[in-house]
Amino acid sequence: MSGSSAPVRLLHLEDAEPDHALAMAQLRRAGLVVDATHIDSRAEFERALGERWDVILSDFNLPGFSGLEALRMLRAADALTPFILVSGEIGEDTAVEAMRNGASDYLLKNNLARLAPAVEHAIAASQTMAARLKADRELQASKLRLSELAQHLQTSVETERHAIAREIHDDVGGSLTALKFELDWVRKRVTDPEVLLRLQSAQDIVTHAIEASQRIMHNLRPAILEQGLVAALQWMASRFEKRSGIVCAFRTSHDKLVLPAGVPLVAYRTAQEALTNVSKHSGATRVGIDLSLTGGVLSLEVSDDGRGLSREDLAKAQSFGIRGLKERALTVGGWVDLSSGPRGTTLILSVPLDDDPQAPADGADDDGAADDDRQHDPSAWASL
Structure with a gap:
């Protein structure tokens, strides 16, 4: 000096x-x-x-x-x-x-x-x-910008999913439905057994395509959320148990919840991601999904009795899925806690809720998409 x-x-x-x-x-x-x-x-x-x-x-x-x-x-x-x-x-x-x-x-x-x-x-x-201190401030500012970017990406992904689901419903679904009507019209006017057999095969293919479109669209934009988060999670637990063979019990403190916009979709996606991880990695035989609202905080807990995750597992690059859940929770002011041991893993989503009597029903989303989606209900295809 x-x-x-x-x-x-x-x-x-x-x-x-x-x-x-x-x-x-x-x-x-x-x-x-x-x-x-x-x-x-x-x-x-x-x-x-x-x-x-x-x-x-x-x-x-x-x-x-x-x-x-x-x-x-x-x-x-x-x-x-x-x-x-x-x-x-x-x-x-x-x-x-x-x-x-x-x-x-x-x-x-x-x-x-x-x-x-x-x-x-x-x-x-x-x-x-x-x-x-300057480096710490710059690091915190960088983390904040990164978090804001991640939240923006989460929101953008959901917006894009919504748009794709609507296109599938309006374009693909409409075309497949029209094609099924046309095939049915032709079948009623044809008597050749061989042609009837081919028409039946074509109708089966169209039916399969309609079901696949419904499944894809549901994964992109779950229409079941229009019936509320409780009903959606009940349906998810039942469907998971049938598909995976893993016993899945759903418990809730409320039969119906009125939640702010965006929260039901975040909770649904969190449970969906957690169950996907259970089926792929845990080797569990039982899963519990608990939904409660206590002290103004919505809590969603997904726990299993599988092998659990080690610290090394969480440190791997594949743990970006967990980071994605945390960033998704931040979009509604919530957070995700993950604990794991030899006897299973527990994931908890917590979202503080404002006491707002004007809050939209729990099927609604930020852009009023729930009301619009009622006009694009994929369940209408099932009767065709």
Whole structure:
């Protein structure tokens, strides 16, 4: 630092002019370029706090004032500026209290040989701390931007799913339905057994295509949510048990819930992802889905009795699925907790709810899509 061209801006709180001159001489003798300001009262110190200083030296005993008071005032206004106590006499207890309150160092006036190194070290430590705090702020800002991007992507994905599901319903579903009517019309007017057989085969293919379209569209945009989150989770549990052979019990504290827009879809997707992971990785024989609303917090818990996840499993890149659930929960102000052990895994989604009597019913989404989807109900295909 002695080779630096910029002088050290130093504030010296000292009521004895000879002691001030001695300290400055000691610093200059060590090669430090110092731009010093000498003050000796509380009022001057308060005014000086409005300026930027590289380091502050302070006597301990001042008329109607003390170095510890000055230190407390400084830390209340500025957490980083180095503060060094330089006193003719200071007890060990006082020195310890000063260090606890944020003093960078303390020295005795009868031994100023360490003054210059103490100043250089204090300034370097302050600069390091400032750089670390700046890096931490930048890191937090970066994490916030990344989280906002992830939430935006989650929302965009759901919007795109909605659009694709509607296209499947309007275009693919309409065309398949019309084709089935046409085939049925032809079948009623044909008597050739071979042609009738081919027509029946074609109708079976169209029926299969309609069912596949319904399944794809449901995965993209679950129409069952129009009946409410409770009904949707009941249906999901039943369907999961039939498909996987794993016993799946659904329990709820409410038969019907009125939830804010967006929350039902987040809860549904969370349960869907959790059950997918159970069927693929856990080796479980039983799964429990618990939905409750207590103290203004909606809680969805999915637990299984499978092999559980190790810390290594969670650290793998494949755990992006869990991170995705956490980002999805953030879109409605919620969070996800995951615990796992040798006897199974538990995933809990928690979403605080505002006491808003005007909140939409739990089938609604942010853009009023639930009302629109009633006009595009894929269940209408089942009767064709």
